Amino acid sequence: MTVKVFAPAKINLSLHVTGQREDGYHLLDSLVAFVDLGDQVTARPAAQSQLSVTGPFAEGVPTDGSNLVLRAAALAGYPMSLVLDKHLPPSSGIGGGSADAAATLRAAARLGADPVTAERALALGADVPVCLRSKPMRMRGIGDVLEPVFIPALHMVLVNPKVEVSTSVVFKRLERKDNMAMPDLLPRWPDTLAFVDWLSTQRNDLEEPAVKLVPEVAAALAALALAPGALMVRMSGSGATCFALFADRYAADVAALQLAEGNPWWWVRSASTLPG
Numbered sequence: 001m002t003v004k005v006f007a008p009a010k011i012n013l014s015l016h017v018t019g020q021r022e023d024g025y026h027l028l029d030s031l032v033a034f035v036d037l038g039d040q041v042t043a044r045p046a047a048q049s050q051l052s053v054t055g056p057f058a059e060g061v062p063t064d065g066s067n068l069v070l071r072a073a074a075l076a077g078y079p080m081s082l083v084l085d086k087h088l089p090p091s092s093g094i095g096g097g098s099a100d101a102a103a104t105l106r107a108a109a110r111l112g113a114d115p116v117t118a119e120r121a122l123a124l125g126a127d128v129p130v131c132l133r134s135k136p137m138r139m140r141g142i143g144d145v146l147e148p149v150f151i152p153a154l155h156m157v158l159v160n161p162k163v164e165v166s167t168s169v170v171f172k173r174l175e176r177k178d179n180m181a182m183p184d185l186l187p188r189w190p191d192t193l194a195f196v197d198w199l200s201t202q203r204n205d206l207e208e209p210a211v212k213l214v215p216e217v218a219a220a221l222a223a224l225a226l227a228p229g230a231l232m233v234r235m236s237g238s239g240a241t242c243f244a245l246f247a248d249r250y251a252a253d254v255a256a257l258q259l260a261e262g263n264p265w266w267w268v269r270s271a272s273t274l275p276g
């Protein structure tokens with residue numbers, strides 16, 4: 001039997017860094033959504049795990065045991081022959097590797113392995129538990145405290161200036177670690193515009209250190225802000241991928257075409273959130 005599992009990109013709509021633990025990991029308060037763009041993991045049982053990587057970003061990821069797909073298969077204790085079709089730019093703040101790991105854990109469970117709990121999956125990376133859920137979530141702790149949220153459908157353009165950014169380096173550059181969390185009780189948002197109005201008052205605390213490290217992030221944010229119909233712009237995760245939100249998918253599609261035309265070396269995609 002062969003299974004194919006979609007590994008959707010994760011977008012940090014907000015990302016507040018509210019503290020730091022003694023082990024160095026940071027405490028977060030983040031609204032996370034998943035979109036209709038991603039990698040694909042194809043898996044079948046095998047005597048020994050093996051991986052081949054295909055797709056436009058195949059060259060950006062390791063094929064040895066350090067690949068999160070192989071680490072996930074090992075954690076599941078279920079050897080598989082795996083193909084990773086890589087469409088998401090690596091080290092880009094949209095959780096591609098974590099989504100691949102979560103998809104591999106799902107594939108193993110569908111093939112008959114004992115499901116791996118979110119607590120154990122955290123060992124693969126702070127973003128893996130939320131990627132296992134792949135639904136809109138408020139994510140706190142270091143990524144391990146998850147609470148489902150209802151958010152209206154969102155349409156966006158993602159821009160990655162094709163510069164890889166190291167998550168740990170960006171965290172290290174963050175000057176203030178005790179930033180304000182989101183409000184304890186989140187509002188109810190009747191529609192996309194109300195949500196965007198509120199989201200504009202929140203932040204990504206990693207944006208400032210990422211811009212200092214990688215000036216291309218500022219260029220991506222500026223280009224997105226100038227796109228016709230862009231309602232708000234922000235960076236996702238530790239960067240360098242940035243997004244702009246639009247009123248509908250058509251507006252996002254048009255803006256993506258224009259941005260791609262003006263910046264042919266960037267990775268530019270329109271996307272919509274997956275339902276909760």
Ligand SMILES: C[C@@](CO)(OP(=O)(O)O)[C@H](O)COP(=O)(O)OP(=O)(O)OC[C@H]1O[C@@H](n2ccc(N)nc2=O)[C@H](O)[C@@H]1O
Nearest residue numbers: 024025026093094095125126127142167168171237238239
């Ligand atoms: C920042 C976020 C926001 O969603 O996204 P990305 O930029 O990676 O997409 C995540 O917390 C990243 O999760 P993930 O990429 O799985 O992180 P890990 O592999 O566990 O950790 C990589 C490094 O990031 C730092 N790190 C990560 C998570 C966290 N809560 N605090 C941290 O300080 C640590 O320096 C760690 O060594």
Ligand SMILES: Nc1ncnc2c1ncn2[C@@H]1O[C@H](COP(=O)(O)OP(=O)(O)O)[C@@H](O)[C@H]1O
Nearest residue numbers: 061067068090091092093094095096097098100
């Ligand atoms: N399947 C994978 N896809 C992407 N990166 C991977 C994968 N497996 C291991 N990695 C490594 O994980 C690191 C973070 O990758 P990724 O999850 O894409 O970052 P981000 O969460 O910032 O988007 C990179 O250094 C990359 O080499």
